[in-house]
Amino acid sequence: MNDFSNTYYLTSAKLFSQCPADSGSEVAFAGRSNAGKSSALNVITGINGLARTSKTPGRTQMMNFFALDEEHRLVDLPGYGYAKVPKKVKIEWQKELGKYLEKRAALRGLILLMDIRHPLKEYDCEMLDWAKRVELPVHILLTKADKLSKGPASACLQKVLNAIDKPYPLCSVQLFSSLKKQGIEQARQVLTDWLTV
Numbered sequence: 115m116n117d118f119s120n121t122y123y124l125t126s127a128k129l130f131s132q133c134p135a136d137s138g139s140e141v142a143f144a145g146r147s148n149a150g151k152s153s154a155l156n157v158i159t160g161i162n163g164l165a166r167t168s169k170t171p172g173r174t175q176m177m178n179f180f181a182l183d184e185e186h187r188l189v190d191l192p193g194y195g196y197a198k199v200p201k202k203v204k205i206e207w208q209k210e211l212g213k214y215l216e217k218r219a220a221l222r223g224l225i226l227l228m229d230i231r232h233p234l235k236e237y238d239c240e241m242l243d244w245a246k247r248v249e250l251p252v253h254i255l256l257t258k259a260d261k262l263s264k265g266p267a268s269a270c271l272q273k274v275l276n277a278i279d280k281p282y283p284l285c286s287v288q289l290f291s292s293l294k295k296q297g298i299e300q301a302r303q304v305l306t307d308w309l310t311v
Contacts, residue, residue, distance in 0.1 A: 118158060118159040118160060118161075118182060118302065118305075119159065119160050119161065120182065120183070121159040121161060121164060121180050121181065121182050121188065122164075122180065122181055123164065123178070123179075123180055124179040124180060124181040124187065125179050126176040126177065126178045126179070127176060127177045127179070128175075128176050128177075128210065129210050130210050130213035130214050130217065130218075133177065133179070133214065133218070134179055134187075136218060136219050136220050137185070137220060138184070138185030138186055138187065138220055139185065139186055139187075139220050139221075139222045139308070139309050139310075139311065140179075140186065140187035140188065140189055140218075140220045140221055140222065140309075141187075141188055141189070141221075141222055141223050141224070141225060141305055141308050141309060142188075142189040142190075142191050142214075142215075142221060142223075142224050142225070143155060143188065143189065143190050143191060143224075143225045143227065144191045144194075144224055144225070144226055144227070144241055145193060145194075145226060145227030145228060145238075145257075146193055146194055146227075146228070146229070146232075146235060146237060146238070147193030147194065148193065148229075149193065149227040149228060149229050149257055150227055150229070150255075150257040150258060150292055151165070151190055151191075151193065151227050152165035152166060152190060153165075153257075153292035154225075154227060154255060154257060154290065154292055154301070155180070155188060155190055156292070157292045157295055157298055158298055158301055158302060158305070159180075159188075164180060165178065165180070165190050175192055175199070175203075175207070176192065177189055177190070177191055177192070177210075177211075177214060178190040182309070186309045187220070188305070191211060191214075192207050192211065194207075194208075194211075194237045194241075215244060215245075215248070215250075216248060221250065222251075222308040222309060222311055223250060223251040223252065223253065223304070223308040224241070224245055224250055224251070224252045224253075225252075225253050225255060225301070225304070225305070226238065226241055226242070226245075226252050226253070226254045226255070227254075227255045227257050227290075228254060228255070228256055228257065228274075229256075229257055229258050230256040230257060230258055230259050230261065230262055230267060230270050230289070231258065231261060231262070233254075233256060233270060233273075233274050234274060234277055242278070242281075242282050242285065245282075245284070245285075246281070246282055246284070249284065250284070251284040251285070251286075251308065252282065252284060252285045252286075253285070253286050253287070253288070253301070253304045254274065254278070254285065254286070254287040254288070255287075255288060255290040255297070255301060256270060256271060256274065256287065256288065256289050256290060257290050257291070257292065258291060258292075258293075259289040259290055259291040259294075259296055259297070260291040260293050260294045260296065267289055268289075271287065271288075271289055274287050275287055286304070288300050288301065
């Protein structure tokens with residue numbers, strides 16, 4: 115399972131009812147708009163352009179499913195936060211996202227991406243609270259770690275570790291940079307552990 119190089123686009127779903135068959139196991143990628151979800155998916159799988167990246171926040175407006183094989187999937191969820199979309203559309207997203215996160219039996223864990231310069235924002239904490247309620251493991255990627263020098267990056271990692279330590283026992287965290295390809299093996303190992311449970 116450590117080889118993600120055969121991952122391919124499977125399907126997209128705007129509604130929970132449009133998701134592929136709820137069998138096997140999958141891990142979802144979530145985070146604020148522009149936190150770097152699509153870039154992370156591309157470097158973790160080693161496939162450029164697998165997930166479409168954009169400088170415009172909120173481009174991922176559907177749940178995008180990528181298959182490693184018939185039984186294992188990665189899911190790119192719509193970004194939350196300041197995406198420039200009408201409020202009505204945003205509410206609809208949140209409703210369908212909630213259904214997916216609460217009812218999807220194949221879901222094994224959540225990769226939660228946070229820009230290292232702005233971790234643990236309100237929506238991030240809501241996501242952590244939700245995951246705790248349904249006892250879903252979360253692994254935080256502090257993305258764009260290359261934007262900080264080593265000292266401040268380590269300090270931020272420690273700050274987040276301290277913040278999640280007691281309230282979120284099923285949560286772990288690491289530094290990650292798509293640009294510098296930092297933390298890829300660690301992220302792959304987490305995915306492998308979850309997908310092969």
